[in-house]
Amino acid sequence: MKRIDERDTMFARMSYKKGSKAYEDYYRRHPNKKEIDDRIREKPHLCSEGTATFDEILSPIADANFAFLGGIRHLAEGPVNPNKVETDAKRITRVLKGLAEHYGACLVGVTKMKEEHYYSHRGRHEENYGDEVKVTHSYGIVFAVEMDKEMINRSPQVAEVIETSKAYVDVGIIGMQLAYYIRQLGYDARNHMDANYLVIAPHVAASAGLGQIGRNTLLITKKYGSRVRLGVVTTELSLDTDEPIDFGLEAFCLACGKCVRTCPGKAISSEDDSKKWYLEQEKCYNMWRSIGTDCGICISACPFSQSIDLKLIDGIKGNADNIQQLLKIHEDKYGIRPYIKEQPKWF
Incomplete structure (x- = not known):
């Protein structure tokens, strides 16, 4: 399976400002995408005045959630305690899964990381645009939080983006807690969260048995459907892995x-x-x-x-x-x- 280049995702492409090094490099290599991207780029941003759902009181709720996530993005990686705690894979996996659920996850699984789980290159931010993503961690802990059904059933109103942005915060915080804990045990770990993923979360989740990829290209779980948001923590800590599922x-x-x-x-x-x-x-x-x-x-x-x-x-x-x-x-x-x-x- 070919690795995906984050630079080719819409979230990355829409972050390239005209005249920037990333903008010039990307459209030099992909001139066929420049016209459509520039046309979309001229439209108002999400949650902005000029869009169909804009509300000057409510729309900034989602903006605030994403701003908060941007503010903690640099904490996804950090120093590792030099005093390593020895533990067996079964016990620490049980602890980590229980901890994820205690912190608010509705589903959690573990998988052995594969190359295709990772992006090939970074593209979301100017400071690391084009950096090669190296596969350094062998295991991935993937977890989901449920999004409120009534808020999602108001799609595409502003209630929907308030709920999705809240869920990104929820998984971002859970991932921080797990990654900090693993590093405290003496093992490297990284939290993959909104605007700071090195992995393709739905693929990791499918490998860990949380659900399957549906026609809409999203992870679909048996209990919550696509009404989840996903977080991933990758680590060098040896863990007990789950198997993919097929429920038809x-x-x-x-x-x-x-x-x-x-x-x-x-x-x-x-x-x-x-x-x-x-x-x-x-x-x-x-x-x-x-x-x-x-x-x-x-x-x-x-x-x-x-x-x-x-x-x-x-x-x-x-x-x-x-x-x-x-x-x-x-x-x-x-x-x-x-x-x-x-x-x-x-x-």
């Missing part, structure tokens, strides 16, 4: 297609071959800049995000009738997708 998601996504039908940017692949599923990130992000939030409709539209019956989910693998039963239950309750028009009372 591929066949379900092939039969469902709600994310395709509800995506306002028409960015999600309708291919019948799961190997060809992709997200047209330019179409997706362009819609974000028009709406003013990170949309979230494909998260809300996914039946798994609505906490459907786990017993029924356990019966979908290899059973087309059970898949159709689940889809009918969802359709009868929500139609094409759930949508809460009213704002939360505290708004």
Whole structure:
């Protein structure tokens, strides 16, 4: 599997200011992306005046969350205690998983890190643009926090970006606590968090058995669907690993297609071959800049995000009738997708 270059992601590309070294280098190497990127770059930023969902009181809540994450980004790596504590893999894995859950994670798993879990080069920030990402840690602890269903079911209103940004803070803090703890034990560890990932979190999560990658290219978990945000801590500390799972998601996504039908940017692949599923990130992000939030409709539209019956989910693998039963239950309750028009009372 080919490693992904972070410089090619929309988040990185949109950070390149005209005239900067990163801007000049990237579009010299990718002139075909310059026109579309410049066109999107001219639009208002997320949570900004001029977007469809902007609210001068509420939109800055998400901005404040992302500003806070930027303020602690430099703490993702740090000094390691020279006095190493000896421990066995099974016990420390049990402790770390329990600690992640105690700190607020709803799911946690461990995997052996592979090269393709890491970006090939950094691209999000000017100071380390183009730096090669070296694979230095052998193990990854990946954890998820649940996003509030009613907030996500208000997608793409401003409630959605308030909830997603809150969840990024939640996993960022959990990751800091775990990484600091591991370094205190005498082992190197790094927290991968919003705007400071060296890894592709959904791929790490799938390898660790938290869920599978769905048609919408997001991690889909059995209990929470895509209604999670992911954090990863990588470390040299030897851990007990989990295995990937297969609960029949591929066949379900092939039969469902709600994310395709509800995506306002028409960015999600309708291919019948799961190997060809992709997200047209330019179409997706362009819609974000028009709406003013990170949309979230494909998260809300996914039946798994609505906490459907786990017993029924356990019966979908290899059973087309059970898949159709689940889809009918969802359709009868929500139609094409759930949508809460009213704002939360505290708004």
